[in-house]
Amino acid sequence: MNSTLHTIRCQFNQAMVTQFGEHLAGTDPLLVPASHPKFGDYQSNIALSLAKQLGHPPRTIAQQLVHQLTVDGELAKICEPPAIAGPGFINLRLHTPYLEQQLQAIQAHPRLGIPLPSHPQPIIVDFSSPNIAKEMHVGHLRSTIIGDSIARILEFQGHHVIRRNHVGDWGTQFGMLITYLREVCPQALTTADAIDLGNLVTFYQQAKQRFDTDEAFQHTARTEVVKLQSGDPHSRIAWQLLCEQSRREFQLIYDWLDICIEERGESFYNPFLPNVVAELEDAGLIVKDAGALCVFVDGFTNKDGDPLPLIVQKSDGGFNYATTDLAAIHYRIQTEGATRIIYVTDAGQSHHFAHIFAVAREVGWLNDSIQVVHVPFGLVQGEDGKKLKTRSGETIRLKDLLDEAIARARTDLITRLKAEEREETDEFIQVVSRSIGLAAVKYADLSQNRTSNYIFSFDKMLDLRGNTAPYLLYAYARIQGISRKGNIDFTRLPNGIQIHLQHESELVLTRHLLQLDEILSEVERELLPNRLCHYLFELSQKFNQFYDKDRGCPVLTAEEPLRTSRLIICNLTARTLQLGLSLLGIPVLQRM
RNA sequence: GGGUGCGUAACUCAGCGGAUAGAGUAGCUGCCUUCUAAGCAGCGAGCCGCAGGUUCGAUCCCUGCCGCACCCGCCA
Secondary structure, eight states: OTTHHHHHHHHHHHHHHHHHOGGGTTOOOOEEEOSSGGGOSEEEOHHHHHHHHHTSOHHHHHHHHHHHHHHHOGGGGTBSOOEEETTTEEEEOBOHHHHHHHHHHHHTOTTTTOOOOSSOOEEEEEOOOOBTTSOOBGGGHHHHHHHHHHHHHHHHTTOEEEEEEOOBOSSHHHHHHHHHHHHHOGGGGTSTTSSOHHHHHHHHHHHHHHHHHOHHHHHHHHHHHHHHHTTOHHHHHHHHHHHHHHHHHHHHHHHHHTOOOEEOOGGGGGGGHHHHHHHHHHTTOEEEETTEEEEEEEEEEOTTSSEEEEEEEOTTSOOOHHHHHHHHHHHHHHTTOOSEEEEEEEGGGHHHHHHHHHHHHHTTSOOTTSEEEEEEEOOEEOTTSSBOOOTTSOOOBHHHHHHHHHHHHHHHHHHHHHHTTOOOOHHHHHHHHHHHHHHHHHHHHHTSOTTSOEEOOHHHHTOSSSSSHHHHHHHHHHHHHHHHHTTOOGGGSOSSOOOOOOSHHHHHHHHHHTTHHHHHHHHHHHOOHHHHHHHHHHHHHHHHHHHOTTTSOOSTTSOTTHHHHHHHHHHHHHHHHHHHHHHTTOOOOSOO
């Protein structure tokens, strides 16, 4: 909420200095959300941690701090008198008039009280990154969804974000594919769309198999890459045709998922690759080993415990992904001026990125003013706990996966409509089932801590109960239902009027509403969208408790001025849900 | 063999060095002459993998071990 925590922190700091001396200036007062609602909103654990240093019992320290805070007086504008509990916790409870005033403030604020940063940063988010000549499959799901959400959050926070699709459009696989196509389907190399993408994928698999087993083929393929990389016109035309075809296919998926991303494939960096090697050479980092040009940095060893090289130029003269990734870092920093680069790829690549970053640091492209991070995520597993595959053991195409989610959402919806004897248009059914299906897939992914593997289950993600997209969307739709029922235009509710918080459930709800800014800055820092999901889930639960006819409080049937006050709370909840979901890449529904 | 990540309720998962470790599902029990029950309230369910260590305090940090997953020289 509008800097509440910041204000409290300052007050604590001041009190610490006044009571215990200047050396405590800037010491973190260890303010955290209360561990249990009965303790209030926040707690400071500082007294416990200062006990040893100051040589006093923690409760005495807490008493001195509370005394000083009371004398200073500022805190009383926000909180009820601080309470000391247990071994020396200082518990803080925001008082109701402050909550009422804060709600009023965010109601009038288009960003719900979230401030813009004073120093917006240029940030590159590198995500999705499918490979040309392959279809997008389940392996691209997490990078695409998590990367998009991170980009949305950073954009909302006011940063200048470049969403970057580092597609695999270069390298050995193309030599392989072109060589193979020349044998089995030469027209594909000269005519647009001579074969459909499904076949292209099959050809790719066959080419890969040949490459792995046939040495002569492997050699020809490698030569083909070198030809392509050196600009041979026939190779380039073939390559462009393949890229164009894949690109259209990717775009279809991105349109479905409402993902905006700018393609800049590996090939873009081709002209810069020799220079990368040259700069490494100039820095004295290049070592020739078995014909390949390598860089050795401390801390990287292979399975025998020997130093592990980063190969930047292969013995055949070709460059590889390490070279490309280095060129990309260089370009992103030098030319694009990025101060933060975020790579959203699977956890299996951690080692590779650590290696690349270490070399970039060694050569001096990276320094402390630039933050380069790998944001790893775990595998998508089937319900058997193994890597998600079709029954026949093939990789699942992303398109099929999304189709199935939508189809299942549609079946659920139709069953529900029948049970409730509702009549809806075909268009409604189509829009709603599509929206729920896609939202469910996205939310299921985002709501897990990204670092662990997660088990993919259509049944769980489409469940109308629990921490799922449908539950959150329903909470939103319920609120819109209030506006329809009461003929109330939420956008025309009066601004700046006194909010009244009386009922326990509305206090609980509004306390939660006012925590959005803390959650968002945490998510920005940790790059963990599941924290936002958790927040929104709790918000939905708290709304449903507030709206419950037994234990909650009446809204439409309440007397003024409570009625308007509660309608404002409803609308603030809806706006918060809508904003939060939008940051996850999920649009809301008015009815469902 | 080395490296990285993970081991928390029957299942799927949260958990920020702090108080009695939390959700959701599943199971059981209540609440619809309705501000949409797709909801709400409640009950039971835990050696937080094991063993040490650091700390006033450890599910969280460190070390070792066990189990699982992924990575480990010219693919990306």
